[in-house]
Amino acid sequence: MSQPTTPSPAPDGRRSRWTEHRRARKEELVDAAVAAVRLVGPEFSVDDVARSAGVSKTVIYRYFSDKDELIDAVLDRISQAILLPRLLGELAVDRADDRDRLRAVIAAFVALIEDEPALYRFAYAQTGRAGRADLVAATEHAVATALGGLIQERLARVGRPTEGAMTWAYGVVGMVQLASHWWSVARTVPAAELVDQLTALADGGLGTLLPPRS
Structure with a gap:
């Protein structure tokens, strides 16, 4: 006699929404970094990106571990x-x-x-x-x-x-x-x-x- 199957757990909607929010937020910060490069030039700083995005440097570093990771995203x-x-x-x-x-x-x-x-x-x-x-x-x-x-x-x-x-x-x-x-x-x-x-x-x-x- 077959055993009843255990239903799969329902997707975690909150986790999916958070993942999407984080992805979208990173894209916005990359937008700001591209704008900073266009305005300041190749030697842009994280401060320039923060000003372009209207946020603090702390917010930038929530999404990017360092400037090199941000540069990779811009490239x-x-x-x-x-x-x-x-x-x-x-x-x-x-x-x-x-x-x-x-x-x-x-x-x-x-x-x-x-x-x-x-x-x-x-x-x-x-x-x-x-x-x-x-x-x-x-x-x-x-x-x-x-x-x-x-x-x-x-x-x-x-x-x-x-x-x-x-x-x-x-x-x-x-x-x-x-x-x-x-x-x-x-x-x-x-x-x-x-x-x-x-x-x-x-x-x-x-x-x-x-x-x-x-």
């Missing part, structure tokens, strides 16, 4: 909400012309430097932090992986070796990133001309390696 916001949607969104658009696709992605990156100079400087300033997330490297990897997949698909479609796909993708992404970073300080040409120059270089290189689109 994640820049990556997931601002940077990657722009770049991967342009790569995902199926344009008939390779040069147009390259130009759109390069233009999106240069536009980010123009539109969000403080956030860009902040993200780049965190490159190579010991033991912490590296937004620049992670973004390069995400974009190069997406571009490499497109190159690999094109090569495979015509029966050509695909081993060079990721090498070429990283080469293009690294070239654009480093040249754009140099330009962000040097400002030797207008943004539109920089996009044209980088597009010509990237397209000229890939154009000799990739089969024509059918």
Whole structure:
């Protein structure tokens, strides 16, 4: 004879509400930190975030163990909400012309430097932090992986070796990133001309390696 089953305990509604409240509150504080970076620059302080949020530093430290954890949250916001949607969104658009696709992605990156100079400087300033997330490297990897997949698909479609796909993708992404970073300080040409120059270089290189689109 089977034993009666014991009903599962009801979900703890109060715990769920508290978890959601804490998550939402952390998001609000990250909003305030992003605003502080835009206002003060890469060297923002926790005091700047507290002023932006209209709270005390004590409140900040209820949700973040230290400034490094807050920086990680800001980097994640820049990556997931601002940077990657722009770049991967342009790569995902199926344009008939390779040069147009390259130009759109390069233009999106240069536009980010123009539109969000403080956030860009902040993200780049965190490159190579010991033991912490590296937004620049992670973004390069995400974009190069997406571009490499497109190159690999094109090569495979015509029966050509695909081993060079990721090498070429990283080469293009690294070239654009480093040249754009140099330009962000040097400002030797207008943004539109920089996009044209980088597009010509990237397209000229890939154009000799990739089969024509059918």
